[in-house]
Amino acid sequence: MQWECVIGLEVHLQLATQSKIFSGSPTTFGAAPNTQANAVDLAMPGMLPVLNEQAVCHAVKFGVGIGANVNKRSVFDRKNYFYPDLPKGYQISQFEAPIVGRGSFEVLMEDGSTRDIGITRAHLEEDAGKSLHEDFQGQSGIDLNRAGTPLLEIVSDPDIRNAAEAVAYLKALHRLVTYLGISDGNMAEGSMRCDVNISLRPKGSLTLGTRAEIKNVNSFRFVEKAIHHEFERQADILESGGKIVQETRLYDSDRDETRSMRSKEVANDYRYFPEPDLLPIVIDDAYIEAVSNSLPELPGEKRDRFSTHYGLSKYDASVLSDSRPLADYFESVATGCGDAKIAANWVQVELLGQLNRAETVIENCPVSAIDLAGLITRILDNSISGKIAKQVFEAMWQGEGSADEIIAAKGLQQVSDSGALETIVDDVLGANADQVKQYLEADEAKRKKLVGFFVGQVMKLSKGQANPKIVNELLVKKLV
Amino acid sequence: MKIEQNEIEKIAELARIRISDSEIGQVTSRITEILQMVDALQAVDTRDIEPMSNPLDETQHLRPDKVTENNRRDAFQAIAPSVENGLYLVPKVIE
Numbered sequence: 139m140q141w142e143c144v145i146g147l148e149v150h151l152q153l154a155t156q157s158k159i160f161s162g163s164p165t166t167f168g169a170a171p172n173t174q175a176n177a178v179d180l181a182m183p184g185m186l187p188v189l190n191e192q193a194v195c196h197a198v199k200f201g202v203g204i205g206a207n208v209n210k211r212s213v214f215d216r217k218n219y220f221y222p223d224l225p226k227g228y229q230i231s232q233f234e235a236p237i238v239g240r241g242s243f244e245v246l247m248e249d250g251s252t253r254d255i256g257i258t259r260a261h262l263e264e265d266a267g268k269s270l271h272e273d274f275q276g277q278s279g280i281d282l283n284r285a286g287t288p289l290l291e292i293v294s295d296p297d298i299r300n301a302a303e304a305v306a307y308l309k310a311l312h313r314l315v316t317y318l319g320i321s322d323g324n325m326a327e328g329s330m331r332c333d334v335n336i337s338l339r340p341k342g343s344l345t346l347g348t349r350a351e352i353k354n355v356n357s358f359r360f361v362e363k364a365i366h367h368e369f370e371r372q373a374d375i376l377e378s379g380g381k382i383v384q385e386t387r388l389y390d391s392d393r394d395e396t397r398s399m400r401s402k403e404v405a406n407d408y409r410y411f412p413e414p415d416l417l418p419i420v421i422d423d424a425y426i427e428a429v430s431n432s433l434p435e436l437p438g439e440k441r442d443r444f445s446t447h448y449g450l451s452k453y454d455a456s457v458l459s460d461s462r463p464l465a466d467y468f469e470s471v472a473t474g475c476g477d478a479k480i481a482a483n484w485v486q487v488e489l490l491g492q493l494n495r496a497e498t499v500i501e502n503c504p505v506s507a508i509d510l511a512g513l514i515t516r517i518l519d520n521s522i523s524g525k526i527a528k529q530v531f532e533a534m535w536q537g538e539g540s541a542d543e544i545i546a547a548k549g550l551q552q553v554s555d556s557g558a559l560e561t562i563v564d565d566v567l568g569a570n571a572d573q574v575k576q577y578l579e580a581d582e583a584k585r586k587k588l589v590g591f592f593v594g595q596v597m598k599l600s601k602g603q604a605n606p607k608i609v610n611e612l613l614v615k616k617l618v
Numbered sequence: 619m620k621i622e623q624n625e626i627e628k629i630a631e632l633a634r635i636r637i638s639d640s641e642i643g644q645v646t647s648r649i650t651e652i653l654q655m656v657d658a659l660q661a662v663d664t665r666d667i668e669p670m671s672n673p674l675d676e677t678q679h680l681r682p683d684k685v686t687e688n689n690r691r692d693a694f695q696a697i698a699p700s701v702e703n704g705l706y707l708v709p710k711v712i713e
Contacts, residue, residue, distance in 0.1 A: 162681075163687045274707050
């Protein structure tokens with residue numbers, strides 16, 4: 139049997155705020171345990187939540203960014219369950235009336251095609267604390283620093299068909315939210331966590347199979363592996379005549395498998411009801427319009443502009459618009475040197491190459507965009523060759539100064555003066571009398587090869603600084 | 619509407635409330651009485667009425683995104699039953 143995989147993703151996105159969604163505690167990552175957990179976060183009796191305006195603004199930004207219907211009236215609900223990292227015994231979330239309704243956004247697939255993936259809804263809620271199950275004399279340790287961190291839960295339609303598409307969707311979502319500036323998108327710190335809903339059905343069938351939900355998959359790579367594993371598991375069960383149980387499973391990255399969570403925890407019955415401690419959030423058209431006007435250029439728009447305005451290939455445009463800092467860097471270089479194609483090439487090959495080797499990111503790049511533009515300017519005005527430029531770039535990376543400073547200090551200026559070049563050409567011809575003889579006896583095709591040889595020798599002798607065009611002219615003139 | 623005893627048991631478990639065997643019959647009949655009152659309310663025609671999520675005719679006040687709380691961990695942990703290395707300790711939640 140040929141199976142089709144149907145996947146929907148729920149992403150929990152930590153919103154970039156200074157303080158928590160319902161309290162004035164800080165949200166800084168990595169603080170000592172419980173130093174950022176105060177009375178509201180600890181659910182002390184009588185504490186009341188007060189909503190953070192930035193969290194609302196970020197949610198609206200997301201809604202506008204995916205062209206969704208932003209609900210002018212949305213309501214918080216209590217989601218009831220008991221777990222020690224949720225001291226209130228309920229999570230404040232949104233159930234009946236989420237702040238962001240239906241929308242969609244464009245996902246660039248692996249093969250370069252694009253597809254719109256539907257977003258069912260996105261709602262505001264608070265994060266829980268962390269439970270540490272290492273041995274504390276047979277007890278669990280609870281850190282409530284994360285409790286109350288604002289989250290936007292983004293629920294996709296079951297539009298995704300395989301692991302590669304799921305990863306493409308997550309990458310596009312990551313790009314979108316970091317462009318919007320509503321989250322730092324730091325996966326390693328848990329800023330973007332993913333639950334995968336997955337079911338199988340015979341190819342061609344339109345009815346949905348029974349799904350399993352895989353909880354808390356925290357990297358793009360693990361999403362891919364968890365889906366592969368779960369597909370195989372469900373296909374095996376179905377092919378041997380079994381039935382899929384609707385359940386919650388955990389992905390274990392160490393063993394590369396998913397396993398069922400205990401049935402007790404799976405008995406999800408959250409008994410949602412409206413949160414009496416919070417009033418409905420009401421926003422008006424003017425607010426939505428103001429947010430809409432404040433949106434930056436989004437990834438898809440930027441990519442399209444890069445290819446139409448700068449004449450870049452689709453691939454180059456998508457690499458360079460991958461993150462906002464990279465896109466801004468490229469644009470500064472392109473504007474600074476006036477040649478977008480060479481700028482694109484340098485940023486993609488030399489700069490990204492160096493960043494990869496140094497295992498760092500564009501934000502920490504030691505060479506500024508202005509300095510890189512300065513270097514490219516010197517290639518364009520023939521002061522240096524492309525080859526020498528790489529050497530200069532290396533020195534710039536080491537912090538030796540601007541391109542002009544390095545070229546002057548190391549005497550790397552391209553030699554175009556025919557008098558000086560003539561001396562070198564004469565030296566080369568004198569030292570290679572055999573090749574000169576061969577050249578004179580050779581036919582047109584073979585002559586070209588030998589000219590190449592002489593040019594190479596001149597470049598070598600001039601340490602790459604000779605202007606190859608003038609060397610060529612001189613050689614042709616002399617070899618008669 | 620009548621509620622069955624096994625439903626009461628399930629709700630009690632979800633709410634982490636222990637109801638003894640001797641109490642459960644009484645609890646079931648009392649909750650059934652409350653549900654009968656709900657039935658009476660359900661009979662009212664509410665077709666054109668928007669659900670009310672809060673009785674106050676107000677909307678949510680928003681606070682600026684500013685850190686206003688200091689670290690008072692020592693004070694909070696002084697009244698906790700058990701702490702270690704800054705963590706609150708609770709009975710083990712995973713087997």
